[in-house]
Amino acid sequence: MSASPSKASDSFSLLDERIQRWIWQSGWSELKDAQEQAIPAILAGDTDVVIAAATASGKTEAAFLPILTRLLSTEASSCVMYISPLKALINDQWWRLEGLCESLEIPVTPWHGDIAGTKKRNFKKSPTGCLLITPESLEALLMANGHALQGLFGGLRYLVVDELHAFIGTERGKQLQSLMHRIDRALKRFTPRIALSATLGDMDKAAAFLRPNAAVPATVIKSNDAGQALKVLVKGFIDYPLALADPEAWVGDDADFEKSLSQGTRAISEHLFKTLRGSNNLVFPNSRGNVEKYAALLRGYCEDLGLPNEFWPHHGSLAKDVREETEAALKAKGRPATAVCTTTLEMGIDIGSVKSIAQIGCAPSVASLRQRLGRSGRRGEAAILRCYALEAALAPHSPLSDVLRENLVQSTAQVRLSLRSWYEPPNIGGLHLSTLIQQLLALIAQYGGINAADAWAVLCGSGVFLGVPKQDFILLLRELAKKDILIQTPTGLLLHGRVGEQLVNHYSFYAAFAAEEEFRLVHGGKTLGALPLSQPVEKGTHLIFAGKRWQVLSLDIEKKVIAVMPALGGKLPKFDGGNLPVDDGVREEMRQILSETLPIPFLDSTANQLLQEARATFQSMGLDSLPLLAQTHCVQLFPWRGDRVMNTLALMLKQAGFQAENTGLSIIIKTDNPEKVFEALHGLAVSPPPDPTALVAEVMNKRLEKWDALLPAELLAKNYSSHTLDVAGAHEFIKRLAARRHSPR
Structure with a gap:
């Protein structure tokens, strides 16, 4: 029986007849590429399998069609464990698998905190079929059943990890690795692991993450199916100052919300309202605060016009019933709904058909942008992406990163890399x-x-x-x-x-992870607000908050309090916790964009004009040929490297005796003698790479993860540096720079 009118499918013939019948009854004309490749590899059962394919490309079926065939062919009681990062995704897959599994008489058991105890007890009495579980529930199951795991999971045939990219480089990912190994140890055998993901920058690293000891070989499958049609537009906006005379006035409970909005924010919200009305969409503004701000603005426009609300917030701090109300609005037919959301709707929760994606500001990563885009354009329609770049209004002394239009250029780089199917390589080196x-x-x-x-x-x-x-x-x-x-x-x-x-x-x-901790900012006994910290902080570090620049006086780790004083100066780092570390590949693409001269087709006229102005500055200052720029009382270093290299370079320069600060796009080095900077860099180039733990000795916010407070100081420093520094990358950059034997301009 052919899976396609024009091409016989060897993989289709390997499936159980009852599954073949279900495929034809479901109206499939052929198997998708990922399914064709995965079926024989999974049925063989002698390797791990990593499947990377676009959203809605049939990854779940690629895993479960052969797995269910194997369960049906096994006489003894057997089961498969599906591990998901989200309870909501488990609920979706439960619904998705039940239709097929019911006809096969294979039970499907969801297992998380919201599932009734009866279902869990039934599975423990007869551990067969498909178990859908989160890492936290699996942890509880292993701890509670200790020596009985051989009986409970004796029939386990496969472990399936969904949304693998969401685990890599995280505390939960390290927990997941350990849980899977503890299962193998309890069973005294290897269980094949199947991983599913839409965005993997390095398939070999993904396979290494799936089984760190490489005791079982891995089969890597990357779908060859043609990608979906894509429509992209990047719109540029100027973020003119706040309407209020006092920019501090919006900090506090009695702030005038309407008057606190910049002209750029209002212009973006108006464009969103005009463009998205009447259809289902997702809007990603990157932070919970921005979700609430834009959702309130968009809802207000509906109320002003006497229209039913079409805009709903969705983020992790909202109560479950509020989030479910948004999800229900998206699924409802006959009434348009747009969710303004954080990463909570980035992954594969079923929310029905979505027409377009709006991204306000830079996405957390290229992989994240691609994951979000995969929510749009299903059922044969083109995916639509609108990116909104909000740039500062320039003044005579605007910081160079504003003049270079950092946010616009980074957003453009992310889109171009995504179009080339480039994603950040997984970071699997953190100690955790x-x-x-x-x-x-x-x-x-x-x-x-x-x-x-x-x-x-x-x-x-x-x-x-x-x-x-x-x-x-x-x-x-x-x-x-x-x-x-x-x-x-x-x-x-x-x-x-x-x-x-x-x-x-x-x-x-x-749970191996804790909710993101926020630090309270205090000036003169007055609380300014709270924010998470995402970069190394020392005494004297600068940050931006409430539209103003501040300098750190002290940081109390136990009380989560940062004492600050007003500061003057150029562009300073933001500590908003909204983005993942920027990768080397993104910053290299940003440099490439600034080096070019032709307009970029997917930028609107405003964005292209802003870009051309940035390119002119880039060329006039010689940044295309030399990354060191001398200015009054400082030198700016433009390595065009990722955040880990930038963090390391700043700390290396501090260790060499300079006041150096990583601002994201550049490192600002306070000095009246630029030659001393180059001499120091030459000295660092001919010296061995520094000890990473010594570099972070003065960093005050080394506690990144849930149990870091229990670590001895030496291990805390090792742990922190493994996540935030790239000593090898920084040292290599310095050696290349010193080899050019040029002085700063």
């Missing part, structure tokens, strides 16, 4: 020692105690926490013992201490 603590405590709970050598073998020797040598593990154990997190019996068994028992017995323990 916070998650190591959580997994150590979970392992003790699972087995009722474990000796130190076995704990190191399971967690570190296995490759999950590969960067942790035995001496660091021993140092960690001693620190946890000091804090009464652990105790060790005379026989060498590790057990929970008094404080450890309290931590493990709290409902929040199962």
Whole structure:
């Protein structure tokens, strides 16, 4: 039986007859490319499989059609475990699989905090079929069933990880790696792992993340299906100053919302309203505060015209019923709805057909932009992307990054890279020692105690926490013992201490991550507001908040308070927590865009005009040939590298005795003698790469993750530097710069 009128499908013939019948009854004329490639590889069951394909390209079926065929061919009770980053995605897949699995008499069991206990008990009595679960619920399951896991998962045939990109480089990702290894260890065998994702920048690194110890080979499948048609427009806007005379007036509960809006924000909201009315769309303004601001503006326009509301907010801080109200509005037929949202609607939750995506400001990453775009243009229609670049109105002393139109150029770079199917390579090098603590405590709970050598073998020797040598593990154990997190019996068994028992017995323990912590900004005893910190902070660091520039006087990690004073100066870093670290590839593309001369077709007239002005500045200042620019009392260094390299360069220059600050696009070095900067860079070039832990010694906000407060100072520095620095990349840049033997202009 052919899967296509013109081409026989070898993969189709490998499926169980009942599944073949379901495919034809569903009206499929052929299998998609990812399915054709995945079916034989998954049925063989002797490798891990990584499937990368666009949203709505049939990845779920590519995994489950062969898996269900395998379950049907197995006489003994067997099951598959599907692990998802979102409960809502589990609910969607439950609905999606039930239609097929019901006809096959294969049970489907969703398992998360909102699922009734009856369903969970039924699965434990008869652990067969499809188990759909989150990492947190799987953690609880392993800890509660310890030595009984062989009986519970003896029939496990596959582990499926959905939205793999959402796990890579995160605390949950490291937890997931450990959970999968703990299952293999309990079963005393390897279970094939199947990973699904729409955006993977480096397939080999993705496979290495899926199984860190490479004990099982991986089959990598990248769909060859033609990409969807795409319509892109980048619109430029000038962000003229606030209407209020006092820019501080909007900070506080009694602020006049209408008067606090800049002209650029209002212009974007008006264009959104005019363009999106009457259809279903998603708007991504990057932060919860901006979600609320734009949702309120758009809703207000509906009310002013006496129209039913079409605009709904959606972010993680909203109550579940409020989020579900937005999702229901998007799914409802016959009434248009647009969600103004954060990353909560970026992944594959079923929200029905969406006509277009609006991105306000730069996306968190190229991969994130592509993931969002995949929500649009389904069912054969072109995907539509509108990007809104809000640029500052220039003044005589505007910072160079404003003159170079950093936000517009970065948005343009992200679009161009996405069109070339380039995505950031996965960052799999972070130590995630916070998650190591959580997994150590979970392992003790699972087995009722474990000796130190076995704990190191399971967690570190296995490759999950590969960067942790035995001496660091021993140092960690001693620190946890000091804090009464652990105790060790005379026989060498590790057990929970008094404080450890309290931590493990709290409902929040199962999550390896904590909600993003915000720091309260205080000036002269007055609270200005709160914000998360996403870059290294030391005494003297500058930041922008409430439209004003501030300098850090002190930071209290325990109380989450930053004391600041007003500051003057040029462009300074924003600490808004909205974006992921910018990758080297994005900044290199930004430099390329500024080096060109032709207009870019997908930019509107305003955006192209702003870009041409930025290009003229770029050429006139010689930034196309030399990355060092001397100015009054400072030198600006333009490496065109990602945030990790930029962080490292700034800290290296500080260690060399300069006042240096990473502003994102450039590093500002305070000096009246530019030659000294070049001499210092030459000295750094001929010296060995610095110790990353020494570079971050003065950084005050080294606690990034949930359990970092329990780490000894030495390991905290190692952990922080592994996530935020790229010493090798920074050292290589300095060597290349010094080799040119030029002085700053």
